Amino acid sequence: MSDQNYIPKSKFGKWFNDRLPLLTLASHLTDYPTPKNLNYWWTFGGILTFCLITQIVTGLTLAMHYIAHADMAFESVEHIMRDVNYGWLIRYIHANGASMFFLAVYIHIFRSLFYGSYKSPREIIWILGIIIYLLMMAAAFMGYVLPWGQMSFWGATVITNLFSAIPLVGEGIVTWLWGGYSVDNPTLTRFFTLHYLIPFLILGLVVLHIWALHVPGNNNPVGIDIQKPSKDTVPFHPYIVIKDGFALLMFMIVFAFFVFYTPNILGHADNYIEANPLVTPAHIVPEWYLLPFYAILRSVPDKLLGVIAMLSAILILAALPWLDTSKIRSAVFRPLYKQFYWILVADVLILGYVGAMPAEGLYLLIARIATTYYFLHFLVILPILGFREKTLPVPMSITEPVLGGSPNLAMAKSNESIKR
């Protein structure tokens, strides 16, 4: 790893660092050796950190104007939109920021799936990531309830009712979650409290996620371990900082496009109608980032089994490091896995699409097939593939393909010896 025996140059720095080694930590972070072949799919960790901070800052400022009360919440959001200075901007950044956060996290997760970043020795990083993802969904769901529109109210009703599927204690749990006999003011105030709390829990888990990452170091596109740090890696600063910064700028262009040109396209018009406990909107759908799981829930005709299937679809990811039996990490050297990977991507997109459509006829049939395939991928295909697949030869080092640039192994090697 990086230099543990860091000594600050200034006298004050040394005095301070002896008492609280913050400068040692900063030096570790800047010198942190990073594989030199990381591509742009690796920039989403930084982008996600930006998203989290954006949500926390805009959330804090919104909380200065929002009123968590069933009679006033809807109006206070309109007040933010119309009266508060730049309130519209802050709220649109916060609302679209949630979508951008999920967009980035899905790319981050699928990058991990493609390059096998979840495999040994990075299982704990992966599992911490799944917990962060679950907390993100909880935070997003509760945040969506706060404006107290029709979708807020009925989304909250449907999701909390998922717990009523639990035998015996289900109804009691739902009443406890609501603090009443339906979603009402007590539900709103506790959701606001938790929505405020969760981002800070995520922040703590992100620190653990990065800490766990810095123990084995980054995976990389060829998926092999670092052989020689001096040849295979570059220091995090300035190389990765600049690359992450450039990717972040590109990402912010997309972000700004949504905020300034189509701020409501990812939401539902129904949520601009105040919550009414007597009327359910004709077509309830969750936000786009939850649609695949919603499709899985609806594809099972039994209430309890539907809830179990939906939860399993997320929790199965935590078992992935053990379900994938292949020793080769990167899909680049796994010709069969690469194909199944893209089928899975298509499968999840199809689930998302049918999740937005009414659960009937052909849509229901497609949802059932796609749900079955989703579980088949993780429970059957991946375990068998590890034993059956004939993988391609992996390079000897990270440097080899970088310098070689040709499929000719001998040439690449001779290039390496020249460099040496």
Place this chain on the structure above:
Amino acid sequence: MSKNKTTRRDFLFTATYAVGAVGVGATVWPMIDQMNPDASVKALASTEVDVSSLTPGNTITVLWRGKPVFIRRRTQEEISEAKSVKMEELKHPEKDEDRAKDPEWLVMLGVCTHLGCVPLNDKGDYNGWFCPCHGSHYDISGRIRKGPAPTNMEIPKYEFVNTNTIKIG
């Protein structure tokens, strides 16, 4: 001192853990129970509804404990339709007589037993209610006939205070 001999210190450890566990439990419980319905929520237990203006074949929706309650004054055809259904056809078998004490009046929670949406009146394949959220069909007795909902719509406790007034709860 032999390893398997119980000492005074073992007893003290066990006693300390036990008292500690009771203390933690007694501290945590109020934190959990504060989320349950409070006294003011529980106080709104019953509501009275004037149904004198309701004509046969129509439904009104009233709010009770924050939940919608359907009150339907059923026509003769609807009553005979509800009574003619065979028990074997039902997912959650209940006789219409057990659901509507007075067959003309059906009083039930307008809450889909799947995930809590409000079903729509006079919709669905069974001339009763249809839940738009996940496609559950209910008949004119509020019994589940098709779709993901596990049980019939619930009948709350209610009574006729006089011929024109129903008290729910």
